[in-house]
Amino acid sequence: MNFDETPEEAAFREECRAFLAQHGEQKEPGRLRVTMSTMAEDEEAHVKACRDWQRTKAENGWAGLTWPEAYGGRGLTGLMQGIFLEEEARYDLPVGMFAQAIGMVGPTIITHGTEEQKQEFLAPILRGEQVWCQLFSEPNAGSDLASLACRAVRDGDEYVVNGQKVWTSSAHVSDWGMLLVRTDLDAPKHKGITYLLVDMRTPGIEVRPLRQATGGAEFNEVFLTDVRVPVANTLGPENGGWGVAMTTLTSERADIGSGHGMGxxxxxxxxxxxxxxxxxxxxxxxxxxxxxxxxxxxxxxxxxxxxxxxxxxxxxxxxxxxxxxxxxxxxxxxxxxxxxxxxxxxxxxxxxxxxxxxxxxxxxxxxxxxxxxxxxxxxxxxxxxLGLPREPSNDRTTPFRDLLK
Ligand SMILES: Cc1cc2nc3c(=O)[nH]c(=O)nc-3n(C[C@H](O)[C@H](O)[C@H](O)COP(=O)(O)OP(=O)(O)OC[C@H]3O[C@@H](n4cnc5c(N)ncnc54)[C@H](O)[C@@H]3O)c2cc1C
Missing domain, CATH: 1.20.140.10 (Butyryl-CoA Dehydrogenase, subunit A, domain 3)
Incomplete structure (x- = not known):
């Protein structure tokens, strides 16, 4: 195990500090802050401040640090990005709103998107023009996400989507959503899922905030009724959405264990x-x-x-x-x-x-x-x-429509 930073990592940390010092004040040591948003007007101001800071980072080459240079990133390692995030957290700067867009959507579009999708979404994401949310979990599909039932039926050049999502962080302030839908009821549950990119202002999308025990309301229920999504907004192959979702979830898990940030x-x-x-x-x-x-x-x-x-x-x-x-x-x-x-x-x-x-x-x-x-x-x-056997189940081979729900 190596506890020291390499000379390149240490130099990069200094570079981060120099950039951040130009744009923010260091947080007061020992000051603890309740950071959840409970008021709509506070939230609006916070989203705007996050957008401005994201744009500043993009203009100065500090956005999408791990994204390939071809797509506007810097092609750095996750470790370097960790150094930047650690330093950024020491400053009073508005962060958080773009974690899903930069950390999850971007890498998924880079891996699975068409050239048109890359052109349409990647630069605006880096510039902070699009807040994204993750429309994956449903009332009966959380840990067992592949049981999702939100249904999409093809109608010409569009899918017509009906169903419900839940625990959708930031949906109430999002411009776009990563949406998992079921497109084939006859395939086993992992094989009939499609990944869509949906404009959150599409008619038929209703976002209802959920008040948490903490007092904040960062989560939402999202109801989709006859929502029309262009087939061109499919990310990856039809019915191949599970593999695409794995890219998104792997990016999410990269953050797991980063803890509470408090010492x-x-x-x-x-x-x-x-x-x-x-x-x-x-x-x-x-x-x-x-x-x-x-x-x-x-x-x-x-x-x-x-x-x-x-x-x-x-x-x-x-x-x-x-x-x-x-x-x-x-x-x-x-x-x-x-x-x-x-x-x-x-x-x-x-x-x-x-x-x-x-x-x-x-x-x-x-x-x-x-x-x-x-x-x-x-x-x-x-x-x-530990190499223990998997829990016995038949849901990897049985058509989704025949599974007990
Ligand atoms: C802070 C936060 C942000 C979130 N943001 C989003 C978001 O933006 N978008 C989104 O789509 N979702 C989001 N979620 C939802 C999250 O992904 C789900 O809450 C999570 O996957 C658990 O699913 P569930 O709530 O349906 O619980 P369930 O899956 O119903 O689990 C209930 C209980 O059963 C246990 N359990 C379930 N299956 C097993 C098993 N096989 N073996 C043993 N125990 C089991 C669980 O551990 C849990 O204790 C968020 C959740 C949180 C807390």
């Missing part, structure tokens, strides 16, 4: 402010939390070292996600017990404007569920690391 020292600081650091039980728990942060840090080094040697991350990413999920669960309980009765307060009445209750305690499930639950990660470890 162990912020919990220690809370414990000091709440006066519990002399309590032997609390001390024991704080040490346990510190240990789990350190374990994740070293696992991160292992994944980074493999990546810098050109080795694609394997099931260790699942192990990392399980470790991070366990830590988030432990940490959520710990910050509540540190605060005692004041841990029941919310918003500005609470410590740090409610950061601990909304971002850490109720917010833990976002990272634990998104991108594949910890149970699903355990299945991956069971099958691919």
């Amino acid at each position: 162990w020292d912020t919990v220690l600081d809370l414990a000091r402010r709440c006066g519990v650091t002399d309590d032997p039980v609390m001390r024991q728990k704080l040490v346990e939390l510190f240990t789990s942060y350190e374990i994740s840090r070293f696992m991160g080094y292992r994944i980074r070292t493999a990546a810098s040697q050109g080795v694609a991350p394997g099931p260790e990413v699942s192990v990392m996600k399980i470790a991070v999920s366990d830590r988030l669960a432990f940490q959520g309980d710990l910050v509540e017990s540190i605060q005692g009765a004041s841990g029941m307060l919310w918003g500005e009445d609470a410590n740090d404007d409610g950061y601990w209750q909304s971002m850490v305690f109720t917010g833990q499930w976002m990272a634990r569920i998104g991108g594949g639950t910890e149970d699903v990660q355990r299945n991956i470890v069971g099958e691919r690391v």
Whole structure:
């Protein structure tokens, strides 16, 4: 395992810092912020600020760092991109809105798109002109995504789409969506899926926000009624959408395990402010939390070292996600017990404007569920690391219409 950056990586980090310092202020150390959006007007301003920052990055050659140069990127490694993201996170800059577009849609269009699709979408994505959402999950298709039932029927040069999606992050502010639909009921479930690119302003698309336990409303239900999508907007082959979706999901999983972004020292600081650091039980728990942060840090080094040697991350990413999920669960309980009765307060009445209750305690499930639950990660470890047999099922060979639903 190599803990040091190569000279090129260290020089790149300096280059990132120089660029970022021209455009933003460093975040105040120790200041904790509740970052979810609860107000429509705040959201609008945030989206605009994200678009402006994305355009600035594109104009200065800092957008799509891992995209090939032929498509406006810089052809850098994922490790270099990680360095940029790490440095960007130290600054008060509006980020997040383009993670799906740059990190997931772009690589999928680059891999599977036609030349026309690349021309139409890639440059506007880099310039921050298109916010994208992922219309994959449905009420009966989450962990088992291939069970999706949203139906598309061909009518001349268009598909007519009917169905429902759920948990669609940012759909309410999106310009475009990556949409998985079922186009063949007679094929087994993985083989009758098609991947469409849909303009979110198409008539028949209704987006309904879902209010989360954290207080924010970043998720939505999306209802599609007789939505007409040009056949030209199919990404990859008709009925070959599962393979295309794997490219999108692999890009999503590259982010798994990146954790909460918050350090162990912020919990220690809370414990000091709440006066519990002399309590032997609390001390024991704080040490346990510190240990789990350190374990994740070293696992991160292992994944980074493999990546810098050109080795694609394997099931260790699942192990990392399980470790991070366990830590988030432990940490959520710990910050509540540190605060005692004041841990029941919310918003500005609470410590740090409610950061601990909304971002850490109720917010833990976002990272634990998104991108594949910890149970699903355990299945991956069971099958691919321990070599245990797959769960018995007939759904890889039975036509979708004959499956029990
Ligand atoms: C922060 C966040 C953002 C998201 N954004 C999007 C988005 O933008 N677009 C989108 O399409 N989706 C999105 N999702 C949805 C996400 O992909 C699903 O929530 C996730 O795949 C789990 O599916 P589910 O919610 O239907 O739960 P289910 O699959 O119904 O699972 C319910 C429970 O059963 C367990 N379980 C299921 N199958 C197994 C199994 N085989 N073995 C053991 N246990 C099992 C699960 O671990 C879970 O505890 C997002 C979710 C979160 C939390």
